[in-house]
Amino acid sequence: MILKSLYKQLLGIVLTASLFYSCEETVNPDLEDAEPRLVVDAWLTNKVEDQFVKLSWTQPYLENALPTGISGATVVVTYDGGEITFTEDAEETGTYRWTPTEATSAEVFGAIGRNYTLRIVTGNETFEATSRINRTVPIDSITFKFEENDPQYPDNSYTAEFWATDPVGKGDTYWIRSYKNGVALNKPSEINVAYDAGFTAGGNFDGVTFLPPLRSVNPDEVDEDDVAISPYEPGDSVYVEIHSVTLAAYNFLNEVIIQTDRPGGFAELFSTPLANVSTNIVNVDPNGSKALGFFNVSAVSGLGKKLDE
Template sequence: MFIKSFHKQLIVLFVTASLFYSCEETINPDLEDADPKLVVDAWLNNKVEDQVVKLSWTQPYLENTLPTGVSGATVVVTYDGGEVIFTEDANAAGTYRWTPTDVTSADVFGTIGRNYKLTVQVGAETFEATSRINRTVAIDSITFEFEESDPQYPDNSYTAEFWATDPVGKGDTYWIRSYKNGVALLKPSEINVAYDAGFTAGGNFDGVTFLPPLRSVNPDEEDENDEPLSPYEPGDSVYVEIHSITLEAYNFLNQVIIQTDRPGGFAELFSTPLANVSTNITNLDPNGTKAVGFFNVSAVSGMGKKLELE
């Protein structure tokens, strides 16, 4: 019995060692190049500032360069009673911009409940997408906490969170965008979306204070040894915005998180397989080239605070 048991243990050890050795082996896959597709990056809002639509082409998966901008396109957003024409930036190919003429008054994107249609014409092809601007929620306050001992951060760290209450009425969806010292937190692990005051439709967190994990507005930063850093230090500032988004945009961002926040290593064996992320961009020609990306128009509330010791 002892010999049989020892023999089984040797087999297990050998298989385990082989598995980890395989994980370290360098593989250079020979991937086929797909035809380029139009990428539409159109996240507009009701802030009185420049609104920007970015157009680019997809590129091979292993290409280590920035995507090529799409020049010469026609970009228009229409709504009941008006239209907004976006003009290509002369210094940034593929960047189309609209600047409000009167920054002291609400711009045309400021009406909650209004429907919008984006039309993009590239060559002989025309692409469209629609979005509705939903209500957002005001931020009540931002607080900093001194953490003497927290397993996620080094000892004596400062963390931040916002406080807000979801309005009564199920189905509100939000993108919570945070900035540290004016720099947006856009890593996959820092994307923060909410359904009402919780994570999913089944959570039943309508009309209550946002849950603690959602309230966290801390950057995911590491030092040169890959050790976590304190999210904030005295003198740092945090700015938080709550963007209302459509349910389709909420699903899109959740898919982005799943497809881009990859732990790597052995854990990848149990991760969700890579897949295409959904889009609301449609080619008017059903037999034409498919596009990727997303169009959403948000109502935005915001608040900022600086970490100052008393």
């Protein structure tokens, strides 16, 4: 999952090192242990495909291992007129699945404006989160462009962009997800979110075509010498989805970008310190343990295209 790497404990520690030390000096910080917290990865959609809620425990920041999945939980999503239960996957600990049909998908996640509540019971604690399914926007087309003199790419490169128009009415927020040859573009630098047709609420780009930087659906790829390569070659395909997200989910994804898209080097001395990103997962007991992660329900539009040989 795109957010898997985020679910280590981001302890918000600033490591201060003297600029007079050698660049080769090794620093081994002594980090305090912390109680594991529940992490929820629940990004549901109206697509007729398996829907997943993933539960895991946080782990020490420097631990080089996948998070431990949580087994034996109860996972239910309720909405006006019904509820659905997610069943634990027998082969993947911590993964809870619901398999829709054409009819059940439309019934459950087909109503724009409907509110949903996720309820998780694990051990003796209960957690809840709410989301609203907002409208998305259809993708009109995808185009490829042959680049000869773009300084960002080598000569004779192919780039791609989608075309769509934000509907009139301020406050639509989206997560634009792209796939090259069926593989999701999920690096931190490839996370693409929009507020109306622009980047932020203050941009005032309501009801217009998405801005050019947002329309870009190009992988961030380099060769063995760390030199940018052509995003696409003849025969490659691109598939683009526009997911409606709540404003809280839009803010969450922006925080993810800030926390994970960190190039390193000297500039890191002046960057924002690591910290836990926001969450909408709440323990029903105010004195209970805290949780991390996010719950969102999206309406999705999609379109694909192949670059002809």
